Amino acid sequence: MSTGEKFLQLLIVIGLFLAVMAVVLVLTSRVRSRVGEILQTTAFLLPAVLLLALGLLYPAIRTVIESFRDRTSSEWVGLANYEAIFTDDALLQVLRNTAIWVLVTPVLATVIGLVYAVLVDRARFERFAKALMFMPMAISLVGASLIWRFVYSYRETDAAQIGVLNQLLKSLGFETYRFISTEPWNTLFLVVVMIWVQAGFAMTILSAAIKAVPDDIVEAARLDGVSGWRMFRYITVPSIRPSLIVVLTTITIATLKVFDIVRTMTGGNFGTSVLAYEFYAQGFRAFNNGLGAALAVLLFVLVIPIVIYNVRQMRKVEAR
């Protein structure tokens, strides 16, 4: 397709959509009766509900069913796909890696975001300082991965270095290091990218929470002689606890689904694959529907309790 044709398609779909919506709204608004009310409700609700049923509900149920069938979804295999996930060596490593991601990323991103939020709070360059950490949130994970692949670039120790980290190692007199391909530590170097991206989110939410701590509490504590670290530990942190939990759980969910970073940095090689990447690799590269579906269901099962907890905490934050 040429560029012109693509833009034509763009105009067609938007035009078509708006036209259909306008016609439906105008037509249903004409009818002024009990029937009209029903028609209007249907017009407002049906498109969204239909899309949700077709695009989320039905496929989710199908995936659960397919996770009990073989790679072409033609025969029942019972729990064989799940058994593979928990016995196959490569897949066990995927689970271990996922555990590392989920244990390390939320905690470090939150701690760094919190410390930074406290440090720059009410400083002269607060807005600018926050924008610096926040910026990675706006860019794609593919872009972030490229940025960090460059930081990790490897050259022989004797050669001129182009990666800033290996230059640092060389300047300190160490051998240069293959950050991305040396197992087992490479997973941690990929985790760094996610922390780099998510800390800005933590910082923004927590900074708003810190500013919402009532002044009289801070004042009363100070009159009692509390300051510095103890102010942070006994006043700030307990006051923003609900926000802290929301941040931790939200980052945990995002981390469980991390895909772009692994694919761009290593393509799942060098023992770095994680659950969401393995789902893609099995379902759409190896065309193993059954195993792909089982991995997706596992992801689902892991996400459910965290989301429920997250939503509850979010309500608490809102209720304040």
Add this chain to the structure above:
Amino acid sequence: MSAASPVVPSDTTGLAPSAPPEPSAAAEAKRRLSSPWASLAAIVIAILWTVPTAGLLITSFRPVGDINSSGWWKFFLDPNVTLDNYRAVFTGDDVGLSTYLVNSIVITLPAVLIPIALATMAAYAFAWMKFPGRNALFVAVFALQIVPIQVTMIPLLSLYVDPPFGLPQLAGANAPGGGFYTIWLSHAMFALPLAIFLLHNFMREIPGELVESARVDGAGHVQIFTRIMLPLMVPAIAAFGIFQFLWVWNDLLVALVFGGGSLNISPMTVRLAELSGTRDQAWHLLSAGAFVSLIIPLIVFLALQRYFVRGLLAGSVKG
């Protein structure tokens, strides 16, 4: 909250010496920041968060020879600036980034507009229309937020490739719209639960008397929706719109799975990821390509930061 009664331990051997009481919180912050260690820590973190991006940005403006023979920090000793890398990613044969820039735009606009329009209407129905089973249906929509998009992808793709009831095939060589429909539809579906939920919350905050008095005056739902609700909803729509824009523009997974693997309709993220695999040392192309793809979300983000933060605080983070 537990903070309502400040718990102060009785021992005074804490890390910080107790300062004399100061009148304002701002003064306290100032005092704390004047601590050299705190300032140093803030600066170190700021540098760690900026240097990686700066390195790649500087690299994108350096000549190929320089990039491969010296680190980007050498730029400050021997500044050579060129736009050749940007020219190469746009006009060179091996990248052709302009095609993917167009694809990103063509994918993003409908994938933002359509779900927002549908979600605003559905949110209105849930907030102000009376129909049987309203609460149960809303809870169901709300609950769908927990479905990770991965769970839907395998069956969804087979629906597109092999649709029931003789519906037209949306994926494949003869797909209408060159295959964009699968990507547009998928993004729209995945956005709806969160969009409906957020917009509904916002819409409930609009006073009910406004709607009631309009109804008494003989206005129908359509008039109330278009004349009263939409203007009031602009900030909320903007907040969600930015999120949906960033999500679609930066997406890799949906484009990979539903783009049919054909680069013809792939967005920039897919092209960059591809390039990162096949030309993994071509940093003059990778750096320039990365910044072309970053610049648009960054501009949107900086211009609409206010809405973005508001959206974040309202919980528009895709689960």
